[in-house]
Amino acid sequence: MHTSEQSRRHFLSHSARITAGGALLASGMAGAAADTIVSESTCKDARQVTSITKPHYQLRNVRLEESFEREGGTVVATNTALYDLEISQGKIIAIQPVKNRVAPSLPAFDAQGLLLLPATRDMHIHLDKTFYGGPWEAPRPRKGKTIMDMIAREQTIIPRLLPDSVQHAEALIALLQAKGTTVARSHCNIDPVSGLQSLAHLQTALQKHQQDFSCEIVAFPQHGLLHSNVDALMREAMQMGVQYVGGLDPTSVDGAMEKSLDAMFAIALDTHKGVDIHLHESTPAGIAAIKYMIKTVQQNPQLKGKVTLSHGFALSVMQGDELKEVINGLAEQQFSVASTVPIGKRSMPLPQLSEKGIFVMTGTDSVIDHWSPFGTGSMLEKANLYAQLYGNPDEYGLTRSLAIATGNILPLSEAGERQWPVLNADAEMMLVAASCSAEAVARVPEVIATFHQGWLVAGTVQKA
Incomplete structure (x- = not known):
């Protein structure tokens, strides 16, 4: 998969297309195309795993925050991109843009573009x-x-x-x-x-x-x-x-x-x-x-x-x-x-x-x-409550509110530079159905997968 830096608006438009496709299927309007979608969905379900047994593996197509998008001096959105992470013995030992992907030599799992946040x-x-x-x-x-x-x-x-x-x-x-x-x-x-x-x-x-x-x-x-x-x-x-x-x-x-x-x-x-x-x-x-x-x-x-x-x-x-x-x-x-x-x-x-x-x-x-x-x-819910009580409804304020739930670990610094994950960081992380941390705090989305010391301890990922 090749990707360039994406803003939240781009991600949401992609999500909307997925939602529309689901609605089309539910209405029974797609005929043979619907059969194809169902078949693919069944295959994907078969690839889902609830545990990872190898301590050394690759987690592909992870969405990481890259920077803030600004209008003047105001943060109005968060830019993201897709990466492949290599996990070994509970640590993140490699972080590579998907465009630089090489043939895998490790067990690989697909995050499907979900946002990675600190656990x-x-x-x-x-x-x-x-x-x-x-x-x-x-x-x-x-x-x-x-x-x-x-x-x-x-x-x-x-x-x-x-x-x-x-x-x-x-x-x-x-x-x-x-x-x-x-x-x-x-x-x-x-x-x-x-x-x-x-x-x-x-x-x-x-x-x-x-x-x-x-x-x-x-x-x-x-x-x-x-x-x-x-x-x-x-x-x-x-x-x-x-x-x-x-x-x-x-x-x-x-x-x-x-x-x-x-x-x-x-x-x-x-x-x-x-x-x-x-x-x-x-x-x-x-x-x-x-x-x-x-x-x-x-x-x-x-x-x-x-x-x-x-x-x-x-x-x-x-x-x-x-x-x-x-x-x-x-x-x-x-x-x-x-x-x-x-x-x-x-x-x-x-x-x-x-x-x-x-x-x-x-x-x-x-x-x-x-x-x-x-x-x-839900600690995301606590971050949401914090943002509401202390007047942080904007993109920047929402990203900062996440800190109370993660032990002050945030993907982006105040200046908008990526500070998590970094090489050799503990693989304490979660995949959530959101485009950025601001949306995760504001909307409290579902947590799709939770990792502790690199192990998948809740939820699912797909075999790549």
Whole structure:
């Protein structure tokens, strides 16, 4: 196949012709021509594969972003072209325009002009306690319920979830993969009800997927570190291969902000682990907690760059100099922030955090559990929400919004130069039915294939 640089408009016109052909077939107007189309379609289906067994292969006819198209100083479209990629041992080792193709000596698969994007990352999810994979069950009403009421409710639910939690976690992993996600960070309950069982079950599920899914674990004292007296259990979890010490609302749950945070940080310091704390509090207590954490990291330099503030709703109520001071403090101590990009009366200052160099991540949090039924597992959907909430409806803004879903990996730089994929980059990628990343963020198209460390872990490609 020979191709020249194509803009989104060219690609869409080609797609329209394909759609028109499909409509013609459906209407039965093509006679013998329709028989030919059906025959070709059947052959193509027979060539589809759901796994790639060779670690060294070629992926042909991949659409990569090349540059921005501008009118004056305004980005109005994204130019793309077709390439052949060579994958070996989980790395992209060659990137060649299709016009330079030589006779293949490797197993080859056809991407059929689909757009290649970096795989997405779900950096805040609870794989250990999901309803997903089981029968439909809506959460019980939360109106008028406090977080302590929800914790009491969870204490009755956990024993019911535990027997099937491995299967449910695997089902949720499969959903994430189908949506383009290959890397995650899962919080896992450490509580008096389940003890270390939830952790053991989650590790069993992840062990079964160690070749096709990467996941960090946060030991999460969902019922309160002090309130549920799980310090010893948390320390035991740290010896079981857990990467992060979790925490939860130190004032509203534990009733002692400094004591709770000190206990959390003490575990991290003693075990040389990172910290990822749920902080939902948007009261003055939440603001005080963020400031106290900044001060604690400043006093303990070994924690610098190892603390994630999850949710951090108190940031949404700060303004002016106070917000500026706190953001500067988070940046200086190299905090990261994990946000589900919440919809509400107040908006999280996510763009301001990114502008200061703070690593902003997103996650599903819940696909469906006793807290919420609304998750889809799609990080592209989170990028779409980010673009809507923060006013990025244009071509350039949409391309930048993708960053929150991919760990800041973007195909084009701010200047419009291709910066991904590059030689020797990890083959963490997905093929999507879109002409460019702006369209992928705006329209949240289907993910056709997902690759982790070069392996096809979800969807299909065709044999070339």
